[in-house]
Amino acid sequence: MRYRMTFAVGLAVGYVLGSRAGRERYEQIKRMAQRVADSPRVQEAAGVVGAQVSKAAGAARARVGDTLQQRIPFLSKEHDSGTGWPEEEPHEKKTDKTGIPY
Template sequence: MRYKVTFVVGLALGYVLGTRAGRERYEQLKKSARELAQNPAVRNAAETAGQSGRQFAGKAFAAVGDRVGGVVPGALADRVRGLRGRGSGADDEWGTSNT
């Protein structure tokens, strides 16, 4: 899935940078991308992916911490704790919540 998304993003970027259709087509693409980003389904999917990523990072941090005997740099430990706190289910900067 990751490779498909990367391919689509690369394809879109290549089209935008390589197009000869001009400014009008660029503005159309920009408007379409903005509308897609503001779609509630897309925003919810992005929020879910972010929460899954934070959970995975927390589990990975715990597994690595167990293997290295608790010798994890303090800055990294603070960063992971900060990421864990963001997934609390409260409203985020988008005005959405995990409902």
């Protein structure tokens, strides 16, 4: 029983000391990361990378959109009825034997 109590106390002390040291190290890493992120060079590089990604995404979006419009004609603005379905092409109305259009 005495060994269990000693082990539990040792575990608790180790946990408290370890968590305190862990928290201090965490705060140190956090401060260092914030300094790096706030650096003008890093900010400039992030801006350049962001602009390049936006440009590439726009080109890819245009390329995919053009391909889809070629393959799925009702996606183009020319045939947009607002319903998502193509408008019917104008054609002569067909009639049955009675002359009623269908």
